[in-house]
Amino acid sequence: MPTKRPKLNFVVSSALSETVIRSGLEDLSTINRSSMSGEIERILLETLLTDESSVSGIMADVYTGQSTVRDVLAGEFSDASAVIDWRRRGGPDAMRPLVEFASRLSAPSMVDMQTPDGMGGEVVYHAHSCWESVTNLLRRNEASAQGESALGVSLDAREAEQRLARLDPEGNPIDASGFYAIVLRNWGLLGGYDYTYRSLMDIVRMSSPLREDARSRCDLKEALLASYSMRGE
Known part of the structure; x- marks a missing residue:
C-alpha cells in the first residue's frame, strides 16, 4: 500500500x-x-541540525521558518541578560562565540533608530538606557585602569559615549559592528554584565540588513554548538 x-x-x-x-x-x-x-x-537530521538536543531544536525552528537568525540571537542575548549565576552557565565565555558570530554577521549592518518595538514605540529608547549602563561601567573602569591598558580603556569609553549620543530616535543610522567591537575588546569587564546583553539584544533587533542565508544559518549553528558545549547543556 x-x-x-x-x-x-x-x-x-x-x-x-x-x-x-x-x-x-x-x-x-x-x-x-x-x-x-x-x-x-x-x-541527515543529525548532520543538518546536530545531535545536540538544545541546538537541534533551535535550528529546526530556523529551517522550518518558525524563527530566524535574528530571533535566535536576540533570544540568546535576552536569556543571558537574566543569568544570575554565571558559574552554573559555564561562565561568561560561554556567550563569546555568539557575540563573535553576531559581530561578524553585523559587519554590513546599520542600526536603524526607527525600528519599532512592537508596543507602539521604538527599540532605540531601551537600547539607549542599556548602553548608557555599559558606558558608565567603562567610565568607572577607566578611572582605575593603569599601565598600557589605560589608553585603550579610555578610548573605548569615549567611543561608547559617542555611540550613546547617537542612539537617538531622531538620529541617523550608525554601524552595528562597533558595539560588538567595544564589548569584545573589554570582555573581561563586560562579558558577564547583564546590560551588555540587553544592549546587544537591541542592536540585533535594530540591525538592517541582517543576513538570513545559508552561510549565516550554518555559522549560527556552529556558534550555538560552541556556546552550549561550554554551558554543559
Missing part, C-alpha cells in the same frame, strides 16, 4: 558509493532495529 508520508529521492555519484551506502545502512538498521529510510532520515 503506497504511503502518504513525504518522500525524498537522491542520486549517488557511483556504483561504489551505492554499495557502501546500502551496506552501511543495512548494518545500522539491523543494529538499531529500524528501517533504512529511518536511518537515512536520522543521519
Whole structure:
C-alpha cells in the first residue's frame, strides 16, 4: 500500500558509493532495529541540525521558518541578560562565540533608530538606557585602569559615549559592528554584565540588513554548538 508520508529521492555519484551506502545502512538498521529510510532520515537530521538536543531544536525552528537568525540571537542575548549565576552557565565565555558570530554577521549592518518595538514605540529608547549602563561601567573602569591598558580603556569609553549620543530616535543610522567591537575588546569587564546583553539584544533587533542565508544559518549553528558545549547543556 503506497504511503502518504513525504518522500525524498537522491542520486549517488557511483556504483561504489551505492554499495557502501546500502551496506552501511543495512548494518545500522539491523543494529538499531529500524528501517533504512529511518536511518537515512536520522543521519541527515543529525548532520543538518546536530545531535545536540538544545541546538537541534533551535535550528529546526530556523529551517522550518518558525524563527530566524535574528530571533535566535536576540533570544540568546535576552536569556543571558537574566543569568544570575554565571558559574552554573559555564561562565561568561560561554556567550563569546555568539557575540563573535553576531559581530561578524553585523559587519554590513546599520542600526536603524526607527525600528519599532512592537508596543507602539521604538527599540532605540531601551537600547539607549542599556548602553548608557555599559558606558558608565567603562567610565568607572577607566578611572582605575593603569599601565598600557589605560589608553585603550579610555578610548573605548569615549567611543561608547559617542555611540550613546547617537542612539537617538531622531538620529541617523550608525554601524552595528562597533558595539560588538567595544564589548569584545573589554570582555573581561563586560562579558558577564547583564546590560551588555540587553544592549546587544537591541542592536540585533535594530540591525538592517541582517543576513538570513545559508552561510549565516550554518555559522549560527556552529556558534550555538560552541556556546552550549561550554554551558554543559
